[in-house]
Amino acid sequence: MVVKSLRFAALTLLAGALCSPAANAEYLARPEVREFIEAMQAEHGMDVAELERVLGEARYQPVVSRLIGPERPKPVTPPVRSYPKYRAKFLTKSRIAAGTQFWDLHEADLRRAQAEFGVPPEVVLGILGVETAFGQNTGSFRVVDSLATIAFDGPRRQEYFRDELKELLLLSRELSIDPLKIKGSYAGAMGLPQFMPSSYRKYAVDFDQDGSIDLVGSSSDAIGSIGSYLKAFGWVDGEAALVPVRLPAGSEAELVSGLERTHEVAALQEKGVRFSIKKLPEGACSVVELPTPGKPSKYVAGFSNFDAITRYNRSTFYATAVLDLATAIHDARTQITASR
């Protein structure tokens, strides 16, 4: 024990003298990593030798640090945002076709997820399509490297990523898999539905009932887990997620609320907001702006189900694109099945 700690003390000093933190690949020599390992042992009974094996192999990835990016100061003039440009990245012919094929292949699981969680097939497909193009881009970073890089050397959100690293190690133990073998996005999101380790542990389900939760290899587990996640964040069966609205001229600045569901429907109607459908979901809604440069913006009201999708990714563009892709896949499939 004494020998070991002396050795680490020496390594720490050496590392401190020779390397900037960002260039320091020797995570085991870092005091904060030692602390992390000790906490994992004390709080979760994890094996120190195993933690040393994994974190000893973890490598700093400069590209991860670059992609997560530094905290940016708010620009003086807001950047020009374009929803059509964002949407076009996902609503391609090939992605819609891949969605209808995925639906054909996994119809039974999609129907079962709808029965169990109330989430319709096209919404699950909208998420799978935007996240990974139905499993085509699940990420090629070793998740341990991504999480360790941001957790110990990241330009921001170190605490969040330290928690996610902890969750990854616990998840690996629960699933009996080697954490060094898990691949994902630069930010550590995994599998077809791109779950972070904490969401994987909390919301993922063994939907094919083969005894393990596999979001990488099992489409069935991925489908069920998306349903489970959305239900946990308030998805209500049969309700519209978003409803197009028309705002009275000049009220935009007052009414647009982005992710925040701060409006009552009746109050909006009193102010002259017109909803495009009559049967509206219950509860408060947000008012979301979908801008197009050089043209008038479009507006939608986001209800509970819209909010559930934004828990997947805190972006109104993201949730709207998921729902647009869902509608496009649904319509394409209706056409295909009608012509069969």
Ligand SMILES: [Ca+2]
């Ligand atoms: Ca499974």
